[in-house]
Amino acid sequence: MRYAPGSLLTVDGLPAMEVASILALTDRLETMDPKAKSTLLSGRRVALLFYESSTRTRTSFELAAKSLGATTTLVSDKSSSIEKGESLKDTGLTLRALGAECIILRHNAGGAPMLLARMTGLPVLNAGDGMHQHPSQALLDLRTMIRRLGVATRGGPGEWLRGRTVVITGDIRHSRVARSNAMLLPRLGAKVILCGPEALLPEEARCLDVEISRDFDQALDGADVAMMLRIQRERLEGLEIDLNEYSARYQMNADRLAQGKPGLVVMHPGPMIRGLEITGDVADGPSSAIEEQVAHGLAVRAALLVRALGVSA
Amino acid sequence: MLIKGGTVVDPASGVDGLFDVLVRDGRVAAVEGPGVLDRVEVSETFDATGMTVAPGFVDVHVHLREPGQTYKETIATGTAAAAAGGFTTVVAMPNTVPVNDSTASLAWMLDPERGAKVHLYAMPAVTLGSMGEHLTDFESLARAGAVGFTDDGKPVLEDHVMQAALLCAGRLGLPISQHAEDTRLTGGCSMNAGTVAFKLGLRGMTVEAESRIVERDIRLVREIAKVDGVRAHLHVQHVSTAKALEAIRRAKEDGLHVTCEAAPHHFTLTDEAVGDFDTHAKMNPPLRAENDRQAVIAGLLDGTVDCIATDHAPHAAHEKEVEFERAPNGITGLETALGLALKVLGREHGMPVRRVLELMSQNPAAIVNLAGRGTLGVGAVADVVVFDAGREWTFDGSKALSKSRNTPFDEVAMIGRVVGTICAGRVVYRG
Ligand SMILES: [Zn+2]
Numbered sequence: 001m002r003y004a005p006g007s008l009l010t011v012d013g014l015p016a017m018e019v020a021s022i023l024a025l026t027d028r029l030e031t032m033d034p035k036a037k038s039t040l041l042s043g044r045r046v047a048l049l050f051y052e053s054s055t056r057t058r059t060s061f062e063l064a065a066k067s068l069g070a071t072t073t074l075v076s077d078k079s080s081s082i083e084k085g086e087s088l089k090d091t092g093l094t095l096r097a098l099g100a101e102c103i104i105l106r107h108n109a110g111g112a113p114m115l116l117a118r119m120t121g122l123p124v125l126n127a128g129d130g131m132h133q134h135p136s137q138a139l140l141d142l143r144t145m146i147r148r149l150g151v152a153t154r155g156g157p158g159e160w161l162r163g164r165t166v167v168i169t170g171d172i173r174h175s176r177v178a179r180s181n182a183m184l185l186p187r188l189g190a191k192v193i194l195c196g197p198e199a200l201l202p203e204e205a206r207c208l209d210v211e212i213s214r215d216f217d218q219a220l221d222g223a224d225v226a227m228m229l230r231i232q233r234e235r236l237e238g239l240e241i242d243l244n245e246y247s248a249r250y251q252m253n254a255d256r257l258a259q260g261k262p263g264l265v266v267m268h269p270g271p272m273i274r275g276l277e278i279t280g281d282v283a284d285g286p287s288s289a290i291e292e293q294v295a296h297g298l299a300v301r302a303a304l305l306v307r308a309l310g311v312s313a
Numbered sequence: 314m315l316i317k318g319g320t321v322v323d324p325a326s327g328v329d330g331l332f333d334v335l336v337r338d339g340r341v342a343a344v345e346g347p348g349v350l351d352r353v354e355v356s357e358t359f360d361a362t363g364m365t366v367a368p369g370f371v372d373v374h375v376h377l378r379e380p381g382q383t384y385k386e387t388i389a390t391g392t393a394a395a396a397a398g399g400f401t402t403v404v405a406m407p408n409t410v411p412v413n414d415s416t417a418s419l420a421w422m423l424d425p426e427r428g429a430k431v432h433l434y435a436m437p438a439v440t441l442g443s444m445g446e447h448l449t450d451f452e453s454l455a456r457a458g459a460v461g462f463t464d465d466g467k468p469v470l471e472d473h474v475m476q477a478a479l480l481c482a483g484r485l486g487l488p489i490s491q492h493a494e495d496t497r498l499t500g501g502c503s504m505n506a507g508t509v510a511f512k513l514g515l516r517g518m519t520v521e522a523e524s525r526i527v528e529r530d531i532r533l534v535r536e537i538a539k540v541d542g543v544r545a546h547l548h549v550q551h552v553s554t555a556k557a558l559e560a561i562r563r564a565k566e567d568g569l570h571v572t573c574e575a576a577p578h579h580f581t582l583t584d585e586a587v588g589d590f591d592t593h594a595k596m597n598p599p600l601r602a603e604n605d606r607q608a609v610i611a612g613l614l615d616g617t618v619d620c621i622a623t624d625h626a627p628h629a630a631h632e633k634e635v636e637f638e639r640a641p642n643g644i645t646g647l648e649t650a651l652g653l654a655l656k657v658l659g660r661e662h663g664m665p666v667r668r669v670l671e672l673m674s675q676n677p678a679a680i681v682n683l684a685g686r687g688t689l690g691v692g693a694v695a696d697v698v699v700f701d702a703g704r705e706w707t708f709d710g711s712k713a714l715s716k717s718r719n720t721p722f723d724e725v726a727m728i729g730r731v732v733g734t735i736c737a738g739r740v741v742y743r744g
Contacts, residue, residue, distance in 0.1 A: 010589070012512065089634050109636035110514045111590025119634065130638070131514030179514055207508035 006102070006123035006308035009113045010133045011184040016157040019188065023143055023153070026303040028313055037313075042069035044309050047100035049091065049116075050076040050127070051107045056270055056294060057127050057137070061104050064301040070309075073100070088112060092120040102308045105129070123308040125301075131174050131235075136304055137269055138180035140296040142188065144289050145225055147296070148265045161190035167219045169195040169250055170229030170277050171236075173202055177269045178229055182208050195219045196250060199239045216250045220260050227267045228252050228278045243276065253279040257287055265289050314738060315350055319361030319699060323368055324671040325688035334366060336695040339738035344689060359740070361699045364732060367670045368687050369401025369431075369696030371677040373490070374465070374550060374574060374622035375647065377403075379427065380418075381410025386627040386716045389428035391647070394625070394715035396742035398647040399673075399731040401696035402432040403625075404681060406465045407443065414438040414449045416457040423458055431736045432696070434681065436461040436490055439469050439478045446471075448478055455485045460681040463490035465550060466597075468526050470496065476533050483537060483545030488572070488680060490548040493526040493557060494518070494598065503638045505584040505599040513587065515638065518599055524556035531564045531571060538569070548680055549573035551624050553598040555608030562617045572680050573612075574622035577646060577653040578721070580609045586721060592633040592640035593721040596626070610662055613672060620677040621669075623650050627717030644722075645715045649708050651700060652727025660728055666702055674698075699733040706730050 003009065029037060046065045050058055058074070065072045075082065075095070082091050088107070095103060102123045105113045110130030117124040128134040146153060151160055166185055172178040172194050185192050186209040194205050195213045205212055213219040220226060231246065252266055266278070266287045274280040283290060306313050314336040321332040321344060333350045335343040343350060377391040386394075388405070395403045405422060407413035413422060419437050427433075437454045441447045443464040451462060462482055468491060469475040475489070482489050499518045504510050506517025530547050537545045552558055552573045564571040578596060583603050586594040594600055612618040626643025633640050654673065658664040678687030685693045710723035734742035 087631070087635060089631075107636070109638045111637045114589045115634070115636060129514075133514070174514075176514060179512070183512075202511060204506075204508050204511035207511060 003117045004121055004123040006310055007117050007125070008135050008304055009117060009124060009126045011135045011138050011180050012133070014135070014184070016187045019139065019142070019184070020153070020157040022139060022300070022303055022307060025307060025313065026143065026299050029302050029306065030299055032313065038067065038069050040068045040306060040311055040313055041065065041309060044070045044101055045099045046070045046072050046102050046104065046305065047095045048072060048074045048104045049095065050074065051082060052128070054106055054128070056297065057106065060294070060297040061125070061127060061301050064298050065305055068302055068305060070305065088116055089119040092116045096120045096122055102305065125304055125308055128176055130176065132176050132179065134176040134180050136297070136301055137177050138184045140293060140300045141181055141227065141267060141269070142184060143296045143300055144267065144293045145265065148289050148292070149224060157188055159189050161185060161188040164225070165191045165193065165223045166225040166227060167193045167195055167223045168227045168229065169216055169219070169252070171200045171232050172196055172205060172229070173200050174232045174235040175229050181227065182210050186210065193219045193223070197241070197246070199241055217256065217259065220256060222261055223264060224261065225265045225267060226252055226260065229269070230271060230273060231277055247276060251277060251279065252282050254281055257282055267293060269293065314357045314359060314735070315353065315355045316359040316361050316366055316697060316699065316735070318347070319364045319366035321366045321689060322667055322670055323689040324667050325368070325675045326690040328689065329667060334689060334697065336735070336738045339695055341689050341691050341693045341695050343691060359699065359733060359735070363701070364699045365666065365702045366697060366699050368674040368689050369698045369734060369736060370399045370651070370673040371402040371683065371687055372400050372623050372625070372647065373404045373620065373677045373681055375403045375405060375625040376408065376627065376643070377405045378627060379409060380421070385629050388422070388433065389430065390714065390716040391625065391627070392430040392433060394645070394647040394713065396430045396734045396736065397714045397731065397744070398649070399651050399698035399700060399734055400431060400647060401698070401734060401736045402434065402678070402683065402686060404460060405433060405435040406463060407436060407438040408466045412438050412443050414441050414443070416450070416453050419454060419457050419459060430741050434458065434460045436463045438462065439464045439489060440474060443467055445469055445474060448474070448481060451481050451485055455487060459487065460683070461488040461490050461548065463492070463550070465490065465492045468492050468494050468496060472529065472533070475530060476537070479533055479545040479547060480537050480541055480543055483543040486682065488546040488548040490550055491526065491530055492550050493523050493530070493552070495522045495525045498522040503595065504587055505601045507584060507602050509584040509587060513590065520554040520556050520601070520605065523554045523598055524560060527557040528560045531560055531569065534564070534569050534571060544570050546570040546572070551576045551579065551598055551622065552612070552618065553579045553601050553609065554605045558608050558612045558617055565617065572619040573617070574620045575609050575613055575618045576622060576624045577650050578644060580606060580613065581653050581657050582721065590637040591721065592635070592637055593644060593719055595637060595640050595642055596624070596644055597642035610658065613658060614662060614664060618672070620680060621650060621654055621672045622677065623647050627715050628719045629717060633719050643719070645713065645717055645720045647715065648713050649720065649722045649727065651729050651731060652706070652708060653722070655702060655729035656727050695735060695738040697735040698731060700729055700731045702729050704728070704730040
């Protein structure tokens with residue numbers, strides 16, 4: 001095996017049964033006796049290696065590890081040898097030599113988690129790599145959908161989201177969150193529609209098991225979930241995007257929400273730009289599952305850590 | 314020396330059959346049927362029974378990293394790898410440190426002191442420092458042994474610079490060898506554009522980034538013929554797309570002096586080989602989609618592609634063990650070229666051995682105007698490769714003679730194994 005068991009580098013090829021088992025572990029941890037839970041990973045060492053700044057993912061992994069009793073250490077670009085240009089390989093080997101048993105990596109280059117996992121042999125959890133993947137986000141999004149839609153998770157996971165439609169709208173081209181969800185959700189039976197202008201959603205996206213739409217209103221018709229993505233201004237250079245026009249065509253606002261199916265769940269991985277891809281009233285309104293996403297993030301990441309360190313719970 | 318008992322295949326002289334080859338003073342002295350030369354007194358006999366005996370291979374595109382990056386490769390190690398691959402002549406690219414853009418650096422490179430194991434030639438830079446602005450001194454460089462000019466690794470982007478280069482080199486009868494990439498379209502790109510790049514979240518190079526430059530260069534060759542009456546020679550390096558090949562095909566039909574090369578990795582692999590960000594599948598031009606790979610194969614079969622060139626590009630392990638987007642482009646290729654050509658082109662696509670040899674010896678020798686090379690005709694320089702054309706073997710990167718190991722073909726099955734390489738009558742490799 002090339003990667004240590006317990007690694008989570010991508011959702012591409014992640015079997016539905018494996019997804020089900022991670023979510024089942026999340027459920028078990030949630031209902032576990034708090035005292036037992038708080039020592040589950042005691043004495044275990046987890047390193048957070050963050051080459052890119054992040055509030056919610058980093059804090060959520062860190063709190064998850066601490067809630068299980070693990071010792072964490074944060075290495076980030078502003079405070080360490082990685083700023084001086086030490087290679088990812090050498091940084092990984094140093095962390096391993098210092099006793100890290102698992103590394104959580106956020107990196108601005110796609111594939112960095114695979115490299116780190118190959119070089120160290122340690123279980124690596126991908127906390128977002130370039131424009132590639134953000135697997136823990138996809139899992140927390142899935143759990144949020146399951147809860148909000150009241151999906152029964154008894155049968156085969158391949159049927160869990162059968163008959164459900166998820167519309168992912170926005171800057172798909174640059175979004176690791178979109179990529180991860182678009183690869184994961186069809187495996188659970190969902191119909192996924194990717195939506196956005198061609199500059200942000202290239203035709204190549206058809207290689208995934210998804211539909212593509214350029215018309216948000218049409219895509220929303222009958223949808224169960226509308227997942228909005230942040231417009232990554234920093235990555236738009238060279239692309240012809242008129243932000244006013246973008247908002248007019250693709251923004252989630254009260255009008256569109258009212259047009260949608262009753263019970264339509266609105267999601268956003270954050271950070272949001274209120275007034276651009278989503279209006280504040282919708283983000284704060286009852287259809288929004290944005291805060292729950294954050295809570296599920298903590299729960300799912302606890303499970304990923306337990307799984308990575310090979311502890312049975 | 315008498316090379317005895319083999320099947321001699323020499324496309325240039327039309328020889329194909331059981332012959333013995335007599336070598337005297339570094340030249341082919343006689344090629345005769347079995348037994349005819351038995352009574353000639355020779356110091357050494359090379360037993361080639363059951364083997365194919367052919368002109369030594371010529372690679373018009375290798376990176377030897379000397380001067381400046383000898384931790385990757387040296388002229389001595391790179392040419393040793395060449396010999397192991399059956400090559401008896403290699404043409405070194407100028408992107409060394411410093412860039413080979415002067416007669417002094419050219420002379421230094423070609424100096425026997427460097428320890429080349431096979432014939433070494435070089436293409437100095439088209440522009441000073443390969444910066445794309447000012448032409449190097451073509452005339453002096455030609456007198457000092459340049460066999461063409463290239464800014465490989467970079468395109469000559471400016472129209473007027475390329476125009477002047479083609480005209481100037483054309484007057485000297487030398488090719489401008491172009492790395493066809495419109496770098497204005499490939500900023501931040503690290504692989505082929507398409508579904509694989511989309512899935513991996515990597516920025517992709519479009520096929521147009523290659524074809525646009527090829528089309529532009531062909532237009533310039535055409536204009537130079539019309540306006541200046543000069544038959545300029547454009548050589549397109551490592552062509553990788555159907556679109557560029559189509560442009561080259563049309564240019565040839567129109568009688569323009571346009572030639573091109575294809576690299577073994579481009580006819581063997583597709584962008585799927587990037588897998589989970591394998592930097593050994595990172596090169597430039599990038600591995601393309603299957604339709605482009607098939608187009609390269611079709612071009613090799615129908616003659617649109619003139620020769621196979623390896624673009625041997627050694628890099629140290631630590632340089633490739635980095636994030637995909639940061640890794641340098643290129644793979645080693647000298648020791649796997651024949652094995653891949655006979656497997657993919659020969660076995661999978663029915664190309665006769667004779668045609669493979671044309672692509673690896675006769676044609677590349679012609680592109681860089683090496684008269685008396687790429688053939689076993691009597692009087693030719695005795696550059697010979699002896700190989701077992703049917704032998705299946707597995708390439709072992711750890712045993713490679715190149716200083717670097719950056720290859721996607723480690724432990725890959727190949728067909729056709731070099732058992733001996735003879736350069737100017739001297740055995741330089743024995744497998
Ligand atoms: Zn090149």
